[in-house]
Every structure is written in C-alpha cells, then in structure tokens.
Amino acid sequence: MASIAVLQRTATQVRRDIVRMVHGVQSGHPGGSLGCADFLTALYFHTMKHDTRFNMDGTGEDLFFLSNGHISPVFYSVLARSGYFDIKELASFRKINTRLQGHPTTHEHLPGVRVASGSLGQGLSIAIGAALTKKLNKDQHLVFSLHGDGELQEGQIWEAVMFAAHHKVDNLIATIDWNGQQIDGPTAKVMALDSLHAKFEAFNWEVLEMHGNDMDDVVKVLDLAKSKTSQGKPICILMKTEMGKGIDFMEGSHEWHGIAPNDEQLAKALSQLPETLGDY
DSSP states (O other): OOOHHHHHHHHHHHHHHHHHHHHTTTTTTTTHHHHHHHHHHHIIIIOOOOOOOOOOOOTSOOEEEEGGGGGHHHHHHHHHHSSOOGGGGGGGTTTSSOOOSSSSTTTTOOOOOOOOOOOOHHHHHHHHHHHHHHTTTTOOOOOEEETGGGGSSSSSHHHHHHHHHHHTTTTTTEEEESSSEEEEEHHHHHHOOOHHHHHHHHHTTTTEEEEEEEEHHHHHHHHHHHTTSSSSSEEEEEEEOOTTTOOOTTTTTHHHHHHHOOOOHHHHHTSSSOOOSSSO
C-alpha cells in the first residue's frame, strides 16, 4: 500500500499527464481532471482492491465507475500509471481510431473501462446495478463511483439516490466532486445545489465530507467510508476540491472546465508540476 508521500508524487505526475494530454490535441477537460487527481490516485493506489489483468465482469474485486466522463484525462492517466495499459498510450488521447476517446467508451476495449460515460446523470444508476449484482453473487467487494456536482442537477441522480437507500445498497461509496463549478459558471448561479449534506441525509444515506485536495484527508475519509459499508446505508462522500488544482492560473475558475492550454500556458503549468515518475 502506497505511503502518503508516494501518493502525492503520483498525483503530481498524473497532473502533468493531464495537461500534456489535453495540450497535445488542443481538446479536453483539464479543470475537473486536475481537481480529482488526488482522489483517483488514492482510490487506485490505496483504497480499492482491483486487478490490472482486467476482467470485464469485475467479479472478486472492487469496481469503479466514472460518471462525469468528461474528466477522462485523469481516469486514463491513473489507469495507465496503475498498470492497466502502457503509459505511452496516453499520447494517443482524443486522436481518431484510438482507445483513449474524449469520453470513456467500451467498444475500444480499453482495460479498466467498464461502461461508456459522459452522458451525465447515468453513472449512479449503473453503479447501483453493479453493487446489487455483487450482493446477489455473494461478492463482498465494493463499488465506487464519482460524480460532478453540476451533474446533480440531473433528475435521474435523485431517483437513483432514493432507490439505493430503499434497497439498502450498502456496498456502494459514491463520491461527489464538490468544486462549485460547471461549464457555464458557478453551480450557485446555474442551479443552486444548497445543502448537499442535508439532501443526502434526507434520502437516508450515510454522508461524509472530505478535502479532496489534501491527500491525508482523502486517504483517511476513504478508509472511514469503507469501514461504514455493510451497515444498511449507501455512502456518499462530499469531496471539496478546487477546479484546476495544482496550476495557479487554472485554479478555481470554470473557464478551464473544457479548454486546453496553449504552448506558453503548458510550459508554465509544467513548471509548477515537477516530473516525479517519468513522462510518457
């Protein structure tokens, strides 16, 4: 199990991967990817029990579903750095006829990807189905999912939230990237989410909060969430992050939700992110 220091170094390299991938094709979503780098690094290198040999059925291991599929750069980087495929393949991001499309898909058969995602609002329903399947199969492993906070404006999310509580899907840990930003601006202006903690508690979920850009807290809260499974309630982690985290001119702004840095901006970004594991 990786130490906090190793996880931090890995997350820094993942952030380098993100900006280089998006810059390489002048297309993609760096903001949310950078904000979620610590979480996905901790999830794959510390928390989940998973097998990089990749069995599509996912029996006998923990599963992860990325609902906000537009942050594919961070997902692809973590999968490659975990050993699901060669890190050199990151250079093919968003190029035609490659496996690393802008939103994760399954027909390219990329190891680590179990469902096409990016049509927001659907991922929680899928994760619940996988969690119920594990229960039916007497598989004691867990299901994890990640969602954007703007995604919670989709009605299907709340149907799924109600369903999971009613059916006691207590082998599910759903994390919300609570950065307060979406493509059109702050969530408070687009459609206010108000108290997410109170909302999920009202639906009878176990609710935890986490500082998603503090690796110590990420690891601590993920461990706590695992300890609260199998107690009759699905678990929600409200993860406070900063969009664009790690690059000073990107941090906290919705403007970097879906644009790529130019050559000068890339150089400035990489100067703030020391190479720790070797670039692809």
